Amino acid sequence: AQSVTQPDIHITVSEGASLELRCNYSYGATPYLFWYVQSPGQGLQLLLKYFSGDTLVQGIKGFEAEFKRSQSSFNLRKPSVHWSDAAEYFCAVLNMDSNYQLIWGAGTKLIIKP
Amino acid sequence: DGGITQSPKYLFRKEGQNVTLSCEQNLNHDAMYWYRQDPGQGLRLIYYSQIVNDFQKGDIAEGYSVSREKKESFPLTVTSAQKNPTAFYLCASTGRAEAFFGQGTRLTVV
Numbered sequence: 001a002q003s004v005t006q007p008d009i010h011i012t013v014s015e016g017a018s019l020e021l022r023c024n025y026s027y028g029a030t031p032y033l034f035w036y037v038q039s040p041g042q043g044l045q046l047l048l049k050y051f052s053g054d055t056l057v058q059g060i061k062g063f064e065a066e067f068k069r070s071q072s073s074f075n076l077r078k079p080s081v082h083w084s085d086a087a088e089y090f091c092a093v094l095n096m097d098s099n100y101q102l103i104w105g106a107g108t109k110l111i112i113k114p
Numbered sequence: 115d116g117g118i119t120q121s122p123k124y125l126f127r128k129e130g131q132n133v134t135l136s137c138e139q140n141l142n143h144d145a146m147y148w149y150r151q152d153p154g155q156g157l158r159l160i161y162y163s164q165i166v167n168d169f170q171k172g173d174i175a176e177g178y179s180v181s182r183e184k185k186e187s188f189p190l191t192v193t194s195a196q197k198n199p200t201a202f203y204l205c206a207s208t209g210r211a212e213a214f215f216g217q218g219t220r221l222t223v224v
Contacts, residue, residue, distance in 0.1 A: 009154065032211055043118075043204060043215035051211070090156065094211055099164060100145070102213055106156040 023091030137205035
């Protein structure tokens, strides 16, 4: 069955430090992958997506993600985090075998230390 | 601006009452979804609709009902059969393989 795993429930980083959030997926075919961000009490906003082509994808707010088929991963990175990046981050894969549903990871909460 | 509007933002319900959460979109999307979000559990799919007058149960449909009489609207009713309705509810629609979300409704049972 298709699934998405975000192994880290919480991550704490200092402001200005680099960030990497992990995402592993299980999907038989070429995956369509997404990262979304959710501020407290808000809806989700798309950060970036990968469909095909260059495996390093640039998104909004200075985020990027790299698709690695050999590792079934789509990790999100940012070179230097800002306090405003504190939020919850969700990875998702599009299940094209079942009505094009998005399969979601459980999310990673990012905490920024001053 | 195109988008998804959920209302109300906060909703309080007495035990045994049905309540309806509103979701309206002007993105001209065919597919719409309702998710429930609880702390540490990510998004769980309640119902989805791929087209007007048709909808399908998601993973946690028990205690919920929906309708899709218009393309723009996909209201969710939380019935008294839902034993633990306190949660954050998110409505979404999809177009070009991207999901767009409303701002959510926080439902609390009092």
